[in-house]
Amino acid sequence: MLRSLVSEVKEAELRAALTKLVGFGTRHTLSDTVSDTRGIGAARRWVQKNFEEISRGCGGCLQIETPEQTVTGNRVPTPTKIVDVLAIQRGTTDPDRVIIIAGHIDSRIADVLDATSDAPGADDDGSGTVAVIEAARVLSKHKFPATLVFAVLSGEEQGLLGGKLLAQYATEHNWQVEADLNNDIIGNTNGANGVVEKSYVRVFSEGTRSTETAEEANRRRYNGGEVDSPSRNLARFISGLADTYLTKFRARMIYRTDRFGRGGDQVPVLAEGYPAVRFTEAIENYTREHQDVRNVNGVQHGDLLEAVDFPYLAQVTRLNVVTMAALAMAPAPPTGVKIDGAVSLDTTVSWSAVPGAASYRVWWRDTTAPLWTNSQAATGTTAKLQNVNIDDWFFGVTAISADGYESPVVFPGPAGSFTKPAAAPAR
Known part of the structure; x- marks a missing residue:
């Protein structure tokens, strides 16, 4: 299309x-x-x-x-x-x-x-x-x-x-x-x-x-x-x-x-x-x-x-x-994206289920890289990246529809969330 x-x-x-x-x-x-x-x-x-x-x-x-x-x-x-x-x-x-x-x-x-x-x-x-x-x-x-x-x-x-x-x-x-x-x-x-x-x-x-x-x-x-x-x-x-x-x-x-x-x-x-x-x-x-x-x-x-x-x-x-x-x-970008893995050789990425998503993809890249370079497919709402140290990489998640359309990558936490905050701060 x-x-x-x-x-x-x-x-x-x-x-x-x-x-x-x-x-x-x-x-x-x-x-x-x-x-x-x-x-x-x-x-x-x-x-x-x-x-x-x-x-x-x-x-x-x-x-x-x-x-x-x-x-x-x-x-x-x-x-x-x-x-x-x-x-x-x-x-x-x-x-x-x-x-x-x-x-x-x-x-x-x-x-x-x-x-x-x-x-x-x-x-x-x-x-x-x-x-x-x-x-x-x-x-x-x-x-x-x-x-x-x-x-x-x-x-x-x-x-x-x-x-x-x-x-x-x-x-x-x-x-x-x-x-x-x-x-x-x-x-x-x-x-x-x-x-x-x-x-x-x-x-x-x-x-x-x-x-x-x-x-x-x-x-x-x-x-x-x-x-x-x-x-x-x-x-x-x-x-x-x-x-x-x-x-x-x-x-x-x-x-x-x-x-x-x-x-x-x-x-x-x-x-x-x-x-x-x-x-x-x-x-x-x-x-x-x-x-x-x-x-x-x-x-x-x-x-x-x-x-x-x-x-x-x-x-x-x-x-x-x-x-x-x-x-x-594509499905909506994932929400609730989190990473865990302090003092560990592995990194666990988790997120909330997205309506209409048939699968997901976890992404990571070198902290100085401009584009996402590495990925791993996932079907649930959590993925463990073996021997990928949380200290050395940036991480994100995409949602994928049954016909292959993929959302933008979502970085963990408020910094990367596509969801509007409940109330904008006083300026």
């Missing part, structure tokens, strides 16, 4: 959708919401109509929701309605478990408060928005045990407002979010320095959980887990899928929550306690991001449609589609 999904993603669909988005002139969060041809209101309604059309094609399989919140702030000087457009494809057997793909529809130029000048936002983040729409078009034709959510967010440039709204909505509706795949700036392959890079996409992931308590931090510092948050193991999962299902295209894991000193809508999702990663193109071109549309000494500035590499954008979209499907088809 996963291989066939790769071929269903179409460059032509991405190009048509992005051409339409850029045609709204500006999609600034504070721009016109009444016009049918210009501004963020028209753009959001167009996205909603797309989701509704896709839903008609799958017999009403998508539930369309438009959560909203009126906000003010440093970048929102007057009360403004922030609206996310969500298309929810309910899972067949495990509907509370949720996989999200997200991109932000709003755009901007140099002046973050300029809501009237043209701000095409082709790459930032029209590229992420059309990837979400294309993922919905492809995946809505299939059924999955877990729920898929296709999220087009507003207000990112004004302070990650759409991401905050999404995180709140997930919590209010008791979603068990297993992964939030945030796609932000995923369509450019030409750097301002002349370097062209088409062979990989960067996947950013946090190292320690945003919700970690002081007590959990002390345990993690002593026993390890700095590079084994659920988001980090989600990134490893994505990297493996790229190597298996895409041709001459890989996921380059970046061990940071986001680019240095910058942020995206995955950040408030992480703060709410959910695993999340950010997809961003291999090489950014800063003459195109947050720039007024102009030509300076022969160099074109501005986030224009002609700068988007659609074959590359299609590859990033394919990786998102395969990731969502692989996660949704």
